[in-house]
Amino acid sequence: MARRKEIGRDKILNVAYKMVMRDGVECLTARNVAKEGHFSTQPLYLEFSSMNELRDEVLDKIAENLKGNVLQKEYTGKPLIDMDLSYIDYAKEHENLFRAMFVDGKLGSKRISNALIDFGIQKFNEQYKDTNYSKEKIMNIVVANWITTIGIASLIINEIATFSETQIINVLTAQINDAILNDWLSKNKEIPLFDVRDYKK
Incomplete structure (x- = not known):
């Protein structure tokens, strides 16, 4: 045998x-x-x-755990905002992992980034059901949202700033509204944090 x-x-x-x-x-x-x-x-x-x-x-x-469990928490009833808040809490809980991927630029940030963009698009569509935006515009909004979310998490983890949950929600809401109105990422083909050219829908 x-x-x-x-x-x-x-x-x-x-x-x-x-x-x-x-x-x-x-x-x-x-x-x-x-x-x-x-x-x-x-x-x-x-x-x-x-x-x-x-x-x-x-x-x-x-990435599977993020999408299936971690980023499914409910705080405000707004799926995209709730995803952001869940991720910030996750980054605080797993500081070494967050630093390796998004602060120190170590291995894996691109692979996780693509999964986060995909999930962010899903959450955007849940929160903004009645919009007729193009796929490109939605992706730009979601990328801008992740840049803000990861930036807030970095500030907190590096003890540069302290925010209340209400302040974080206000900043995220303002950023999403601004990205919807201005779509500023569409004016720049090079996005420093997420390389959307390799993003597969």
């Missing part, structure tokens, strides 16, 4: 996921994952073709 595989793909992925959630993306090395999971690096390279493949699967799992 063949020997049962003790260290499988799911176990390695779960170990790596917990590490990234706790310590951020840059902790993800073969040696660190093996040490954390109490196994050698051999099963890791048997199950994954490279550390990049493992990293991508971890980031996909983070």
Whole structure:
């Protein structure tokens, strides 16, 4: 009878996921994952073709958790605003991960960014059901919204500023309204935080 595989793909992925959630993306090395999971690096390279493949699967799992659970909290009854507030709380709770992706510019920010844009478009359409905006305009509004949301989270995490929830809601609401009226991102093909040219609908 063949020997049962003790260290499988799911176990390695779960170990790596917990590490990234706790310590951020840059902790993800073969040696660190093996040490954390109490196994050698051999099963890791048997199950994954490279550390990049493992990293991508971890980031996909983070994105799935964000969309399926984390960003579904309700604060105001306005889906887009509630998504923003949920993300700011998530960033405060997982500071190392947030810093690695959106402050220090480490691995994975692009992969997560695309997932956040996609989810933001969904939430925008839930909050603004009766609009006939083009897909490009909606995407520009959502990108501007994420820039503001991540900016607020960065200010809070770096202890540069402190905001009440009401202040955050007011800023986000004003920003969304401004983006709807002015669509300022459409005037600039280069967007520094989210490269929408690679965004797939």
